[in-house]
Amino acid sequence: MSQYLNLLGIALRAGKLTLGEEHIVKDIQNKRAKLVLIANDTGKQTKKKLTDKCSFYHIPCYMVDDRETLSHAIGKSGRVAIAVLDQGFAKKLQSLLDESIRG
DSSP states (O other): OOHHHHHHHHHHHTTOEEESHHHHHHHHHTTOOSEEEEETTOOHHHHHHHHHHHHHTTOOEEEESOHHHHHHHHTOSSOOEEEEOOHHHHHHHHHHHHHHHHO
């Protein structure tokens, strides 16, 4: 399991994640979300809605592993997107994701 997935588990236990599309959209609009992760097998409409919101509110957004991998990392089933509410976690996740994209 990659490092960013481990970090997601820690962030969840710390109460720094938002799950569920509607909650994530609200957190983006309220600028509480610092980073949004979207499973690469998310439906077109959901993916578009979240990426559009993120770009409008200038919140970094990453396409990551499939929903099963994402869900497994946080111990919840059927999760297609996660918002990170903590700047520290968001920065670390971004650097890990950027590394894995480059690497």
